[in-house]
Structure formats: structure tokens, C-alpha cells
Amino acid sequence: MNHKPPLILLTGAAGFIGFHLSVRLLKAGWTVIGIDNINDYYEVNLKYDRLNELGIARQDIQVNTIVSSTIYPNFSFAKIALEDASAMQKLFDTHGFTHVCHLAAQAGVRYSLENPMAYIHSNIVGFTNILENSKQHKIQHLVYASSSSVYGLNSKMPFSTHEGTNHPVSLYAATKKSNELMAHVYSHLYDLPTTGLRFFTVYGPWGRPDMSPMLFAKAIMENKPIKIFNHGDMARDFTYVDDIVEGVYRVIEKPAKADNTWQSDHPDPASSSAPYRVYNIGNSSPVKLMDYVQAMETAFGKEAIKEFLPMQAGDVQHTFSDVSDLEKDFDYRPTTPLEEGLKNFANWYFEYFK
Numbered sequence: 001m002n003h004k005p006p007l008i009l010l011t012g013a014a015g016f017i018g019f020h021l022s023v024r025l026l027k028a029g030w031t032v033i034g035i036d037n038i039n040d041y042y043e044v045n046l047k048y049d050r051l052n053e054l055g056i057a058r059q060d061i062q063v064n065t066i067v068s069s070t071i072y073p074n075f076s077f078a079k080i081a082l083e084d085a086s087a088m089q090k091l092f093d094t095h096g097f098t099h100v101c102h103l104a105a106q107a108g109v110r111y112s113l114e115n116p117m118a119y120i121h122s123n124i125v126g127f128t129n130i131l132e133n134s135k136q137h138k139i140q141h142l143v144y145a146s147s148s149s150v151y152g153l154n155s156k157m158p159f160s161t162h163e164g165t166n167h168p169v170s171l172y173a174a175t176k177k178s179n180e181l182m183a184h185v186y187s188h189l190y191d192l193p194t195t196g197l198r199f200f201t202v203y204g205p206w207g208r209p210d211m212s213p214m215l216f217a218k219a220i221m222e223n224k225p226i227k228i229f230n231h232g233d234m235a236r237d238f239t240y241v242d243d244i245v246e247g248v249y250r251v252i253e254k255p256a257k258a259d260n261t262w263q264s265d266h267p268d269p270a271s272s273s274a275p276y277r278v279y280n281i282g283n284s285s286p287v288k289l290m291d292y293v294q295a296m297e298t299a300f301g302k303e304a305i306k307e308f309l310p311m312q313a314g315d316v317q318h319t320f321s322d323v324s325d326l327e328k329d330f331d332y333r334p335t336t337p338l339e340e341g342l343k344n345f346a347n348w349y350f351e352y353f354k
Contacts, residue, residue, distance in 0.1 A: 008252070009097045010034045011130070012104030013054075013077060014047040016208045017145070017199070020245045021101065022054055022075065028249070031074040033066070033095055036104060037081040041111065041118075042209045049352075050206055051077060064090075082126025092133040101252055102130050102144040105175075108210055109149055112172040113313060123175035131182060135190045141255035143248065146180055146196040148237070148282065148319045149173035158322040161198070161270035161278045180278060187276035193255040194275070197248060200282030200321045204241030204341055205348030213342070216296050216304065217349050225307035226293070232308060234289040235318045237282040240341035243334030247281040250330045270325065282321025283334045292338065299342040300349075 008025060012018035013034025025032050034054075038047050038061075048058040055071030061079050064087050069075040080087050082104055106112075106122040127144070134142045151159045153167035168174045183194040203213045219226045259271035270278045287295075297303050311317070327333045 005031070006098050007031045007033070007096060008099040008101055009091070009095070011082065011100075011102045012036055012145075014038055014051050015103060015107075016050075016204075016206055017202060017241060017244060017248075018103045019050040019054065019206055020204075020241050021103070021248055024245050024249050025252075026072045026075055029074075032072075032076075033091075033097075034075065034077045035080040035091070036077075038079055039106075041106065041108065046206070046209065082129055083121045085129050088129040088133055092137050097137060098140050099252060100130065100134055100139050100142045101248065102127070102142065105145065107172070107208070109170045109172050110312060111210070112170050116171050119171050119175045123172075124178060127179050127182060131186045131192075135186055135192055139192065141252060142183070142192060142194045143252050144179060144183065144194065144196055145176075146198045146278065147173060147176040148198050148200040148280070148321065150177045150180070150198060151319070155318075157318065158284065158320040159198075159280065160322040161280055161325060162268055164269060184272060184274065184276050187256070187272065187274035191275060193257070194277075195251050195256045196278040197251060198278065198280045198282075198321075199244055200237040200239050200280065200319055202239050202241050202244050204345050206352075207241070207345065212292075213296070213345055214349075216293070217300060217346070220296065220300050220302050220304045221353075223305065225305040228289060228293065228306055228308050230289075230309075230311040230317060232288075232290045232293075233317070235286040235320070236289070236292065237284065237286045237319045237321050238292065238338050238341070239281065239283045239321075239334050240336035240344075243283065243336050244281055247279075247326060247330070247332055247334065250332055251279065254330065279326050279329075280321040280323050281326060281334065282319070282323060283336070283338075284321050284323045286318060286320045287338055295338050295342050298339070299346040 014036035055069030056077045060067045066078045106118045150165040152169045180196045186192045187194045216226045256275045256277040262273045323333050
């Protein structure tokens with residue numbers, strides 16, 4: 001396996017982070033096969049437009065069929081659902097993947113209140129298919145997306161991977177916590193190197209329409225009120241997408257190893273006697289919600305109409321990432337200032353939406 005040229009399966013390739021990571025991997029010379037089920041949780045045209053930037057035309061996409069890029073000779077794509085066990089097995093059997101980066105998931109804290117079964121199918125059943133196939137095909141490294149939402153009721157700041165995360169407050173967070181537990185089982189039983197990455201409030205060009213940058217931008221430009229929850233008393237560790245992608249890329253290249261100092265009588269949640277690790281990737285510099293709104297107004301050159309509302313069920317008041325392990329193990333930490341990132345986002349927004 002170690003002598004194979006790297007071939008990575010990237011799930012969620014039509015998604016926000018998946019699109020940007022595809023470009024990063026391709027420019028670094030990796031061969032990438034991307035999959036996505038292109039569900040309608042949010043506007044599918046945005047997903048197809050991202051794929052078009054990768055050289056995959058909408059009219060060429062068919063279910064369970066690999067399509068080659070017209071722009072990147074080492075990229076191809078297939079529309080496949082994670083929970084389709086036979087399609088996933090065939091995909092792994094056909095292609096000699098050396099690595100897997102699993103970003104696909106049913107996303108969104110608030111939507112998990114409305115459609116819980118979507119999260120079970122995609123995030124639990126789908127992840128089981130990823131684990132089973134990675135085990136059977138002796139994948140060199142499985143990297144998967146977790147979430148800062150796993151910290152739930154934990155109020156100890158900054159959020160550290162060495163602290164417990166046993167009190168999630170949304171089903172979405174519970175499925176991401178479950179993914180970490182499931183990955184550990186496969187690392188322990190089958191010596192499968194797995195690394196989970198807890199992302200903190202990712203934003204930037206080609207972002208998701210259900211997240212605040214896109215929601216706020218649309219409202220500001222249409223002279224509609226932006227919804228400010230908990231009456232503005234919130235803070236987020238906003239992380240620019242290029243910073244997230246660079247962190248993921250570095251992690252992919254360095255498979256998790258067993259921690260020889262790990263102690264079973266004082267178990268560290270971030271590592272294990274198995275080849276298993278969990279890291280935060282965040283800007284480690286939380287921004288108050290009202291300061292963020294002001295930065296959005298500056299980036300878009302227009303004042304927002306504000307509607308103040310109570311806290312939403314399943315939300316957390318503050319996020320703040322401790323990235324010391326990421327810095328120690330990969331010599332990396334996100335650095336893009338919010339103002340710079342939002343300016344880049346605004347430039348893309350004006351161009352994309354004309």
C-alpha cells in the first residue's frame with residue numbers, strides 16, 4: 001500500500017469545504033475522486049456551479065457514474081449517496097484509494113430539529129459505510145469532519161480536545177460525536193489510522209446559503225432584516241475557508257499514530273493507544289456577534305436592518321478553539337483576520353450574484 005501513488009476519495013466534493021479542498025489537493029498533484037449526493041438541503045445550483053469550476057458539467061452527472069473533469073486531468077466525480085452500501089462498496093472495490101477525506105454529511109444544527117432521520121441516514125449509516133470500506137481496503141489514513149458543536153454544554157474556554165464532549169445540544173452534534181466514537185472503534189480493532197477535525201464556523205467564497213455570512217449578505221443587499229439571536233450576546237470563532245483547507249491538507253499527509261504515552265486510567269479524549277487523533281481547526285480568536293455584523297456592514301458597504309431574537313434551540317452561545325495541538329503537530333494555525341476574509345467573501349458574492 002505504501003508504494004501506491006496517492007489516490008484520495010473526497011466525499012462532499014460539491015460542498016463548501018469539499019470544493020476548496022479539491023482545488024488544494026489537485027494543485028498539489030493528488031489524484032482525487034470526489035463524490036456527493038447533491039441533496040436539496042440548500043440550493044443545488046450552487047453545488048453544480050462549484051462542480052463546474054472543477055470541470056464537471058451538470059449535464060454529464062449521473063447517479064453512480066464516474067465523470068472525468070475537463071479542467072483537471074486528475075479529478076473525477078460521481079453522484080453517490082453515502083448510505084448506498086452497494087454503491088460505496090463498488091466504488092472502493094473499483095478504485096485503489098490510498099486515502100479518504102470524509103467531509104460529506106447532513107449539515108446544520110437547526111435543520112436537525114426538523115428532519116432528524118436525514119442525520120441518521122447520512123451521518124451514522126453513511127459513516128459506517130466509510131469505515132467498513134476503509135477497513136477492508138486498508139486505507140492509509142481516514143480524515144473526517146467533526147464539528148465544534150460537539151462541545152455542547154461545555155463552557156470551559158477555549159474549547160480543548162482534551163476535555164470531555166458528552167453533553168451535545170443538537171442531534172447534528174450528537175452524530176458528529178458519534179462519528180468520533182465510531183472512528184476510535186475502527187482504529188482500535190483494525191489499526192485504521194483516523195483523524196477527526198472539529199471545524200469552527202467556516203466562512204468564505206462559495207459558502208453555504210444556510211450560514212450567517214450568506215444569510216446576512218442576502219438580507220443586507222435586499223434591505224431585509226438580519227436575524228440576531230440571543231439579542232446579540234453571542235461570539236463565534238470565525239475561520240476562513242482557506243485556513244481550514246490548509247489545516248485539513250496537512251493532516252491528510254500525516255496519518256494518525258498510536259500515542260505511546262496514553263494512559264487508560266487517565267484517558268485523553270484527543271488521542272489513544274490506537275492510531276486515532278482529534279484536532280480543532282479554528283481561528284482561536286472569537287468575535288462578538290455585533291462586531292461581526294459591523295464587519296459585514298463594512299465589507300458590503302451598507303448598514304444592516306437588525307431584528308433581535310431570543311436564543312434558538314440547539315445553538316451554543318460561544319465558540320473558541322484551542323489549536324495548540326494542531327500547531328505542535330503540524331506547525332500550523334489559522335491566521336486570516338475576519339475583515340480580510342469577509343472582504344474576499346464580499347468580492348466573490350458580488351461577482352457570483354452579479
